[in-house]
Amino acid sequence: MKITSFEEYHQIYKHSLDQPEEFWAGVADTFQWRKKWDKVLDWNFTEPKVRWFDGAKLNITENCLDRHLDAIGDKPAIIWEPNDPTEDHRVLTYKQLHVKVCEFANVLKNNGAQKGDRICIYMPMVPELAIALLACARIGAIHSVVFGGFSAQSIADRIQDASCNIVITADGGFRGAKDIPLKNVIDDALVQCPSVKKVIVLTRTHTPVSMIKGRDVWWEDEIKKVETQGNTACEAEEMDAEDMLFILYTSGSTGKPKGVVHTCGGYMVYAGYTFDTTFQYQPEEIFFCTADIGWITGHSYIVYGPLSQGATSLMFEGIPTWPDAGRFWDVVDKHKVNILYTAPTAIRSLMSFGEEPLKGKDLSSLTKLGSVGEPINEEAWHWFDEKIGHGNCPIADTWWQTENGGHMITPIVGVTPLKPGYASFPLPGIQPVLVDEKGEEIHGNGVSGNLCIKYPWPGILRTTYGDHERCRQTYFATYPNMYFTGDGCLRDEDGYYRITGRVDDVLNVSGHRIGTAEVENAINMHATVVESAVVGYPHDIKGQGVYAFVVSPDKHENEDLTRKDIIMTVSRIIGPIAKPDKIQFVSGLPKTRSGKIMRRILRKIAEGDTSNLGDTSTLLDPGVVEEIKGGAL
Ligand code: WTA
Numbered sequence: 001m002k003i004t005s006f007e008e009y010h011q012i013y014k015h016s017l018d019q020p021e022e023f024w025a026g027v028a029d030t031f032q033w034r035k036k037w038d039k040v041l042d043w044n045f046t047e048p049k050v051r052w053f054d055g056a057k058l059n060i061t062e063n064c065l066d067r068h069l070d071a072i073g074d075k076p077a078i079i080w081e082p083n084d085p086t087e088d089h090r091v092l093t094y095k096q097l098h099v100k101v102c103e104f105a106n107v108l109k110n111n112g113a114q115k116g117d118r119i120c121i122y123m124p125m126v127p128e129l130a131i132a133l134l135a136c137a138r139i140g141a142i143h144s145v146v147f148g149g150f151s152a153q154s155i156a157d158r159i160q161d162a163s164c165n166i167v168i169t170a171d172g173g174f175r176g177a178k179d180i181p182l183k184n185v186i187d188d189a190l191v192q193c194p195s196v197k198k199v200i201v202l203t204r205t206h207t208p209v210s211m212i213k214g215r216d217v218w219w220e221d222e223i224k225k226v227e228t229q230g231n232t233a234c235e236a237e238e239m240d241a242e243d244m245l246f247i248l249y250t251s252g253s254t255g256k257p258k259g260v261v262h263t264c265g266g267y268m269v270y271a272g273y274t275f276d277t278t279f280q281y282q283p284e285e286i287f288f289c290t291a292d293i294g295w296i297t298g299h300s301y302i303v304y305g306p307l308s309q310g311a312t313s314l315m316f317e318g319i320p321t322w323p324d325a326g327r328f329w330d331v332v333d334k335h336k337v338n339i340l341y342t343a344p345t346a347i348r349s350l351m352s353f354g355e356e357p358l359k360g361k362d363l364s365s366l367t368k369l370g371s372v373g374e375p376i377n378e379e380a381w382h383w384f385d386e387k388i389g390h391g392n393c394p395i396a397d398t399w400w401q402t403e404n405g406g407h408m409i410t411p412i413v414g415v416t417p418l419k420p421g422y423a424s425f426p427l428p429g430i431q432p433v434l435v436d437e438k439g440e441e442i443h444g445n446g447v448s449g450n451l452c453i454k455y456p457w458p459g460i461l462r463t464t465y466g467d468h469e470r471c472r473q474t475y476f477a478t479y480p481n482m483y484f485t486g487d488g489c490l491r492d493e494d495g496y497y498r499i500t501g502r503v504d505d506v507l508n509v510s511g512h513r514i515g516t517a518e519v520e521n522a523i524n525m526h527a528t529v530v531e532s533a534v535v536g537y538p539h540d541i542k543g544q545g546v547y548a549f550v551v552s553p554d555k556h557e558n559e560d561l562t563r564k565d566i567i568m569t570v571s572r573i574i575g576p577i578a579k580p581d582k583i584q585f586v587s588g589l590p591k592t593r594s595g596k597i598m599r600r601i602l603r604k605i606a607e608g609d610t611s612n613l614g615d616t617s618t619l620l621d622p623g624v625v626e627e628i629k630g631g632a633l
Pocket of ligand 1: 373376499
C-alpha cells in the first residue's frame with residue numbers, strides 16, 4: 001500500500017479501525033485468488049479461533065510467480081550472492097524461478113509428497129532453499145524449515161512433533177570459513193524419526209555423505225529424471241485460504257519450542273502487504289534482507305513478501321564478517337542494493353570494526369534501511385543512519401514476531417517521522433494496546449505496560465501445531481480477549497511506541513529467540529549438574545548474553561573443562577546458538593520457601609547490579625545470595 005504523507009497514514013489508520021473488514025478486503029483484493037472469500041473474518045480470542053478470507057481459494061505460488069510472468073517475467077526475482085566472494089553470483093528471473101519451482105514440485109511428487117504432508121527443510125542459504133519452500137507450497141505440502149544452527153536433537157524434536165515424511169537438505173553448507181555438515185546432522189536426527197521416508201539432498205559443499213538406499217536421493221538426479229520425463233510443468237494445487245502453509249518452531253518461556261502455524265491466505269496477504277507498505281517498494285528496487293530463511297524474517301522478507309510483490313530479493317549465503325567486516329558493504333556495492341534490512345546485532349558487530357571496512361565501498365545506491373529482531377540501541381541506530389545511510393535513508397525499526405507473520409509496529413519509510421529506538425506506530429490494521437498487571441488497558445500517552453493486540457490481523461498465528469490448548473495458554477489466556485506478545489512497551493508523550501524487551505523468560509540473543517527453560521533442560525543433562533538457572537544479561541554485540549548459574553556438587557579438578565563440557569552439551573541438545581556465555585558454579589540457587597527460583601535476583605547479579613536486590617526475606621536460604629554475589633562473573 002502506497003502512502004504519501006503522515007496525514008494520509010493517519011487517515012488510512014483510522015479507516016482501518018472503523019472498518020477493519022472493509023480495509024482488509026481492500027488489501028486482499030490486490031492479490032490473485034482462484035475464488036474470492038465468502039466471509040472476510042470470523043474470530044474470537046477465547047478458543048481462540050481466527051479465520052480470514054474463509055471460502056477463498058488460492059495458491060500462494062501463483063501470487064509469487066505465475067502472476068508476474070507476463071509483465072515482469074525477465075526481471076530478477078532472486079539475486080544470490082555466495083558465501084565466497086570469488087564464486088560467481090546467480091540471478092534467477094521470475095520465469096526461471098517459476099520453472100525451477102515447478103520442476104522441484106514434481107520431484108517432491110515423484111518422491112511421494114502429497115497435499116497436507118509436512119516436509120522438513122534443513123538447508124544452507126542457496127536459491128534451492130527458496131525453491132524448496134515454494135515447491136512445497138505449490139503442491140500444498142506444509143514446510144517446516146529448521147535453521148542450520150540447530151542440532152540433530154532439535155531437528156528430531158521438530159520432525160517428530162510434526163510427523164514429517166520428507167526431509168530436504170544439502171550435503172553441507174558454507175558459512176564464513178566453516179563448512180557445516182548438514183546431511184550428517186540430519187542422519188543423526190533421523191535415527192529417532194521413523195516417520196521420514198525420503199531425504200532429498202542438494203549438492204553444495206561436496207562433503208562426503210552416506211546415502212541410505214531407498215531413503216536418500218540426490219536433488220540433481222531427481223531433477224534430471226523430471227527433465228527426461230518432460231515432466232517440468234506443475235499446476236498449482238488449489239488451497240483453501242485457511243489451509244496450513246507452514247510451521248515454524250519458536251521458543252517460549254516453558255517447555256519445548258512450539259510449532260507456530262501460518263495459513264495460505266492470511267499469511268500471503270500479510271507478508272505482501274507489510275513488505276510493500278513498510279518499505280514503500282518501487283518496481284526497480286533491489287531489496288536485501290540479511291536474515292536466514294530459517295527464521296520468520298527470511299520466510300516473510302526474502303521469499304513470500306518480496307516475491308508476492310514482484311520485487312527483486314537479494315539472498316546472501318555468508319556472514320557479515322567473512323572474509324572481512326566489509327562483506328555486507330561489498331554486496332551492497334556490487335549489486336547496487338536500494339533497501340537494506342538487517343539486525344541490530346549485525347550492526348553492532350560491524351560497528352566494532354570501525355570505519356576501515358567501509359573505505360572505498362560505494363553505498364550510494366541505498367535509499368531505505370530496516371532493522372529487525374531486537375530493540376535497536378541509539379548508538380547503533382545513529383551509526384546505521386550516518387555511516388550506512390549517509391543521513392538520508394529512513395530507517396524502519398520493525399517490531400514483530402514469528403507469531404505475527406509480518407511487521408506490526410514500524411515506521412513507514414519516507415512517511416513516518418523517525419525517533420531513534422522507537423518502532424513508532426502500528427501499521428494500518430493493527431490495534432496495539434498496553435495493559436497493566438491486572439489486564440486493564442492503559443490509555444493515554446506517556447505510559448508503559450505489557451504489549452497486547454486486541455483485534456486480529458491476517459498474519460496472526462492460527463494455532464501451535466498439534467496442541468491448540470498451548471496456543472491458547474501462551475497467547476490468549478494471560479489477558480482476556482487479547483493476544484499477548486510477551487513484550488514490554490512504552491508509549492511516549494507523542495504516542496510513539498518503544499519496545500523495551502521481553503517480560504517473560506525468553507532471551508533474545510543476537511536476535512534469536514531462546515527460552516531459558518530450554519537452555520536449563522539442556523544444561524541439566526550434563527552428568528555433573530544437579531540443577532541450573534539461566535538468565536540474560538546485557539551484551540555489547542549480542543544484545544543479550546546467556547548467563548547460567550549451575551549447581552554441581554562435585555569439586556571440579558578443572559572448572560574450565562567442566563564449563564566447556566556443559567557448553568558442548570547445550571550445543572548438542574539445542575545447537576551452538578544457545579551456548580551459555582558465562583557459567584557460574586554455585587552451591588545452591590535462591591529459592592522461595594515454595595521452591596520457586598527467584599530469577600529477579602539472579603538477573604540483577606548477572607547484570608552486575610548487586611546494590612539493590614530487593615526483598616530477599618522470603619528466601620529459603622538468604623545466605624546463597626551472598627555466595628552468588630561474591631562469585632559473579
Ligand atoms: C523482539 C523476529 C524490539 C521482541 C521478527 C519480539 C524486537 C521478539 C524488534 C520476536 C524490534 C523483534 N524492536 N524488539 N524492532 N523486533 N523484537 O519471533 O522481543 O524471532 O517479541 O521474530 O523479538 O522474535 P522472533
